[in-house]
Amino acid sequence: MAFVLLEVLAELSERAEMAKKVDAFLPSMMKILEAGSEDEKLKIIVVFRNILGQLKKAKASSIAMMLVGKVLPLFDSECSQLRELSLLLFRDLLKAVLSRDEKKMRRNIQSALVPLLFRLNDHIPSVAKASREALFAAAELLKWKQLKHLLQRERMWELGECLLLRRSSRAEEYMHQSLPYLRDSQSSVRLAAVRFIRSATTHMRDQDLETQTDVLSAxxxxxxxxxxxxxxxxxxxxxxxxxxxxxxxxxxxxxxxxxxxx
Known part of the structure; x- marks a missing residue:
């Protein structure tokens, strides 16, 4: 019954009237995005993508600020369709942000850069393409010309080093963030994670023994x-x-x- 209701909600979200009533559904949709089944999450993402373009700019930006953190864990879903649609929703959320919210959003998306980098190596072409579009939207919001240039020229092998050179103070943080990807089921993603960690080790300012032990064990x-x-x-x-x-x-x-x- 719940899934049937979500299907109805997805159909209704294509209508302009739905955008006016989004506040009534927002808390429930947020919960489903966090704890629902894969099918339920897919439906909610469809709903959000449908209504986002119908909302007034101020409202769309406000929802984008609330929603962006909920979307990040879905980038690594076992379901390729959920990975793809969550990446596309993330791209849409970044494009919906008003200038007044840009500074806060820039802080919020810092933790998305490494996952986006690794999803570029997804063996599903549509997922890799969605990750590229999401990373480009992040580069635009961050006003990061070099990152945009590398993406436009498809010089993907340089993106990790570009990130580390620009954010060398966060090398240790990025390294910890990379560790789960060493266990990814896709060899292309594991290879990207090892390559990034190899680069990150040369950028660490201090050699923390605990970090060294964790990384070597992984x-x-x-x-x-x-x-x-x-x-x-x-x-x-x-x-x-x-x-x-x-x-x-x-x-x-x-x-x-x-x-x-x-």
Whole structure:
């Protein structure tokens, strides 16, 4: 019965009248987006995407601010359709933000950059494309010209290093955020995570022993991964992490010089 009601709600959301009554449904829709089944979440995302363009700009921006944090966990859903639609909704939410809310939204989307980076490597082409569009919308909101340039030129292999050079103070945070992706079922995503962690190790300002232990423990199983690209890169990342700080800093300088010379 609940799913039938959601289907009716999805159909009604195509009508302009629904946008006027969104406040009545908003709390329930938020709860379903957090704790509902995959099918229920898909329906709610459809509803939000339908009504977003029908709302007044101020209302759309307000809902975008409330909703953006609820969407992030769905990027890594086992359901490819849910991954794709959540990424597209995220893109739509960023585009709906008014200038008055931009500063707060910029803070809110910082935690989305690493997941978006890894979803670019999703083996489902439509998911990878949706992630690219969402990351481009984030780059526009952040006024990050270099990131937009790399996306436009499809120089995807440089995006991780671009993020680390721009946000080197958050390298350790990004590294922790990357660890769950080392266990992703897709080898392409695992490889992207190992590559990013390998780069992040050279940007860490301080060598925190607890972080080092966590990362090395997470990398160890990948050193015997069936994909030789992953296993060799995991071994290399581990050796960099164990290396003295001086060697890591020289690696950063070399990477920066390479970027400036392009």
């Amino acid at each position: 990398l160890q199983p990948l050193e015997t991964d069936r994909d030789i690209s992953i296993s060799s890169m995991a071994a290399h990342a581990g050796s960099i992490l164990r290396a003295p700080r001086v060697r890591r800093r020289s690696s950063v300088i070399l990477q920066m010089l390479c970027c400036w010379c392009r």
